[in-house]
Amino acid sequence: MEITVRVPGSCGELLQGELQGEPFLVTCPIGCYTTVRVSDALAGIHGLGRKSLMALEKTLTSLGKEELPWGIRLESSLPRGKGMASSSADIAATIAAVALAFGYQPYWEEIMRLAVDIEPTDGVFCPGVVCINHMDGRMLAGYRGLPAFRISVYDTGGEVDTIRYHETMAMSPAGSASAAAMEQFQRGVQLRDEALLAAAATTSALANQRLLPKEGLEELLAFSRRLGAHGLNVAHSGTVVGVLWPAGFADDELRQAERCIGKRFPQLKFLLRSRLQGGGIWMAAGDDGQWQGLFA
Template sequence: MPCGSDSDEQEVKSMEIVIRVPGSCGELIQGVLPDGPFLITCPIDCYAAVRISDRFTGWYGMGSKAKSAMKRTLVLLGEKEFPWGIRLESELPQGKGMSSSSADIAATAVGVAQALGYELSAADILREAAAIEPTDGIFCEGIVRMNSMTGTLLAQYPVLPSVRLSVFDTGGQVDTLAFHARPEPNFPDPQRIAEALAVFERGCRAQDAALIAQAATISALANQSVLYKAHLEELLDFVQPLGALGVNVAHSGTVIGVIWPAGIPESYLEKTVRKICLRFPDLALLRQARLISGGVDIRSDTLPPLFETS
C-alpha cells in the first residue's frame, strides 16, 4: 500500500461513554400484599452518572456496591478484565432513600457492558442489583411496580401525569441493608396498601395527577407505623390548602416529597416552599424536582457534562 494512504492517516478514535440513571424521591407506594412485597418507583430528574474512557485508567468514585456491580457484570458477561478508566459521580445523597445505590449500581453495570460491546436488559440489571441489595427499579422505563427483594418486575406504567416535587429531608441516614434485615420487621397495614394501589391504578388509567398523589399519601401515612417521620401529618395539613396534591416518602429512608401540580407557577412555588421551611425548621429542603420516566441514558457520540439535563 502506498505511503500517505487514507488508511494510514486515519486517527484512532477514542472510546468514551457516559451513562446516566435517575435517582428517586422515595417511592410512590411501598408495602406487602398477599403475593409479596412491592414498591412503585418515583424517579426524578436527579442523577448518578458513569463515564468510561480510554483516556484515563483506574476506578474513581466507586463505592463498595458499585464495585460489586462491576465485578458481577464482568462475571455475567464472561469477561475477566476491564481495561478502561471508569469514573462515578452522583447528585444523589446517600442514606436518604433517593435510590443513590440503585442508580450507582445500574449506571456501573450498563457502562461496563456497553464498553465491552454488550447490552443489558432491565431484567438483567434488576437481577444483578437485587443480588447486591434490595433495589429500586429507577433504571426501568416509565414507572414500575416491582419486588425490590428479588428484582422481579410486576407491572410497568409507561406514561404518568407530570408533577413537581419539593424534596425535604427529615435528617439522619437509613442503611438499606440493615433496615431490611431487622430481626422483627413490621409492615404497613396491607388494607391501606391495597387501597393505595387501587387508587394509583385508577389514576394511571385516568391520567389524573391528583389520584396518583392521593395514592402516594395513603402509602406515606400507612408507613408511619414502620419508619416514623416527624411532622408528616402536620406538613400534609399545612401544604394541601396551599395547593399541594399530597405527599410521598422514602419508606426506608429519610426524605418526604411534597407533590405539586406540574403547572404550578415557579414564583408561587418558591414563595410557598419558603413558608414551609419557616413553619417546619427541622425539615431541610434538598431540591425541587420533577417526576420523570425512569430508564438509562447512554451517550457515546457527544459527551456533555455528566449532569446536563437537556
C-alpha cells in the same frame, strides 16, 4: 473508547408495602443522576463505592472478562442513605457502562438480576414508572405517561440502613401498604388523575409512619395542602419527603410555597425541586450534550 451513561435517582417511592404476601414498590424517578464514564483516557477506578465495585465485578464475571482494561469514574448528585435510590442508580449505571464498553447492550432484566444479587433494588433504571418486587427484581407492572408532578424534596435528617429496614419490614405487618391505596393508584393511572395518584402516595406515606416515623409528617401534609399541594410521598426506607404539587404549578407560586414551608418547618432541609419522570438508562450521544435512552 468512551462510554458515559446516567441513571436517575428518586424521591423515595410513590407506594411501598406488601400485597398478598408479596413486597412491592412503585418508583418515583426524578431528574437527579448518577453518571458513570468508562474511557481509555482514564486510568484506575474512581468514585465507586462498595456496592458499585460489586456491580463491576459481577458484570465482568457475567461477560466472561477477568478485568476492565480501561479506567472508570462514577459521579453522583444523589445524597447517600436518604432513600433517593443512590445505590440502585450507582449499581445500574456501573453495570450498563461496563457492558457497553465491551460492546454489549444489556436488557434491563439483566441489570435487575445482577442488582438484586447485591441488595434490594429500586427500579429507577427501568423505563417509565414501574411496580416491582424490589427483593427479587420481578416486574409487576409498568406505567407510562403519568402526570409530571412537581416535587419539592426535603430531608428530615439522619440516615437509614435500608437493608436493616427491609429485614424489619419483613417481620412487621404494619409495613404493608393497603390494597385500597394500590387500587386508588391504579384508578389514578387509568384516569391520568394527579389528585388520585397523589392521594395514593399519601396513603402509603402515612401507613409507613408505623414502621419508620417521620416527625411532623401529618402537619406538613395539612400545611402543604393549604398551599396548593396534592399530597406527599416519602422514602419508605429513608429520610426524604416529597411534597407533590400539580404539574402546572407556576414557578413563582412554587417558590413562595417552599419559602412558607421553610419558615413553618425549619427542621426540614430543602434538597431540590424536580418533577416525576420516567426511569431508564441514558447514554451520551456525541459531544453536544444529547442523551440516548437504552430502552424503548
